[in-house]
Amino acid sequence: MHKDVSQLPQKANPALVKQANLFADLPTKLIEDFQQEFQLNQWNKGDYINSDILTQRFFVVIEGNIEIKQSNPDTGREATLDMLYAGDCFDLMVLLDNQPHEVIISPLTTVKLLSVKLSTMRYWLWTYPEFNQQFMPYIAKKMREKEQQASSLILHDVTTRLSRIILEHINKIKFYTGTKEEEHQHHLVNGLNDETLARMTGSVRQVINKQLQHWKKEDVIDKKRNQLIIKDLEALEKEAKYTQNLANAPLSKS
Known part of the structure; x- marks a missing residue:
């Protein structure tokens, strides 16, 4: 049986925010401004995380591993869509198209995360060019990973x-x-x-x-x-x- 998800209702500090590659090279003042909006969360192995939360908050992994999966309800077969490590962000799809993403979020270890409101994350991308310049290469990197994954399955x-x-x-x-x-x-x-x-x-x-x-x-x-x-x-x-x-x-x- 899945356990309820546990969260730490704490504010993040600038040192934690800098652990994420996406934010590490931003000006100190911007990081200090950003960190005020972040919440520190903890998920444990076996926790159930409702994917609806992805339409509300954007997550950055600080520590631990998360597997993102989908399953076929008729066969029970599951496929891994992504493996997330310290420094990774999710959910990029919901952030970009604002549509629900029905996935299974499975912590493989105890995971510590920073989370911020999805609307705030979009505002940062629209407002701060220096942040956008950090974010776009990360999206490109994830796209290349997906391309390699798809081609590898076939080739x-x-x-x-x-x-x-x-x-x-x-x-x-x-x-x-x-x-x-x-x-x-x-x-x-x-x-x-x-x-x-x-x-x-x-x-x-x-x-x-x-x-x-x-x-x-x-x-x-x-x-x-x-x-x-x-x-x-x-x-x-x-x-x-x-x-x-x-x-x-x-x-x-x-």
């Missing part, structure tokens, strides 16, 4: 799609555990179980599990519950078949 097999998703996840969380000497090849991926990876890949859990077990046998990864330890980053990048013109291409080597 590449499950192994390639799965390896790309894992690499993109590593790129976004920038989390490493291990010795300095092995930093270039040991990376930890938390919170993505087989079912989640299947939704993100456009596949099914059994196929994803089979591929992960194959990589484990080949010593490319180590798999423990909802945790993947990447042991051979180069092998994973080879499976991803990246080209240099892809935005989320391989991680830089040490």
Whole structure:
């Protein structure tokens, strides 16, 4: 059973606002003005968040991971539309077209967010050119991600799609555990179980599990519950078949 959503009725401070890439480079005075309109929220894993809230408030993730999904009520099958990380904003679609967006908002961890009234966010975009200049590249980045996601579903097999998703996840969380000497090849991926990876890949859990077990046998990864330890980053990048013109291409080597 879903738990009720929990919120912290607190005001944000300028330091929190600067954590979001969208606001980080704005003039200090503008950030101080903006922060007065933000509310600090917290969602926990398992919380139910009604998507109607997206027509009222605009959210910026400060900490944690959120999966945005849609489901087929006839089959029960779910697909991941987006994975949100610290610094990401949502919902861009509602912000731009002012239409409801029926999605499933699923916190994968405890998530801390800044939220602001949707009308206020639109006012900022219309009123402050310096903010608009920060916002447009972010929209373009998200559009490119969606383009890559759509083309990958059509043009590449499950192994390639799965390896790309894992690499993109590593790129976004920038989390490493291990010795300095092995930093270039040991990376930890938390919170993505087989079912989640299947939704993100456009596949099914059994196929994803089979591929992960194959990589484990080949010593490319180590798999423990909802945790993947990447042991051979180069092998994973080879499976991803990246080209240099892809935005989320391989991680830089040490």
